[in-house]
Every structure is written in structure tokens, then in C-alpha cells.
Amino acid sequence: MADETREVEAILGPYRGQRLTMTTADADAAINDHWARDPFGEDPPHDPLTEEERNHALEASKAWAAAQQVAAAGEEPPPVEPPPEEDGATRAMGADDQSGKYRTRRR
Secondary structure: OOOEEEEEEEEOOOOOOOEEEEEEHHHHHHHOOOOOOOOOOOOOOOOOOEEEEEEEEHHHHHHHHHHHHHHHHHOOEEEEEOOOOOOOOOOOOOOOOOOOOOOOOOO
16 A cells, blocks of 8 residues: 655745645654645644744755655665663563553552
8 A cells, every 4th residue: 555645835945835745744744844834724824933943844854855865866774773772771571470460550
């Protein structure tokens, strides 16, 4: 099953003023990051962005554009490395000692 796509209008960044077709998840992220809007929606205008929010929106739009360039070139994205483990920090993955008993908030 193919990903559903959606059309958005970029209002900031490298694709400013252009309508882009992207996956629904990317479109929602772009709208929530304030660098795109739904051209068919009835979005009420929101408060002006702060300088920090504006910088975040610009960086998000540039990151999406860079990811599209990498995908178009057929390059593999760099592997995501797991976070380093702290000394002695482990997680218990075993079963509870009291198997068959249900623990509730009220004891």
C-alpha cells in the first residue's frame, strides 16, 4: 500500500511559494513546523512567530529539502547510531517474579 500524499504550499525556505506534494506525515510535520500551509484548508491565521520559532521553521524546511535531494540522488542516509549506554545502566527484560498475579494500584 502506497503512502497517502497531500499537497501543501511552502511559505518559508528553499521551496517558498511553490506547491509541494508529499506524504501526509511530511505534510503534517511541515504545517506543524510552520514552514508550509494547506492551500485548500481554512486555517485561521496564527500569532506571529518568535525569532526562535522562525529559525526552527527555516531549519526544518532546509532539512526536508536536503532529505529530498539525498533521496533523488539515490544516496543512502547515514545510519542512525544508538545512544551510548551509561555505565551500569541496564534494563530488566525478564518476567515479574510473581507470575500469574496482577498488580494493581490498590494493594
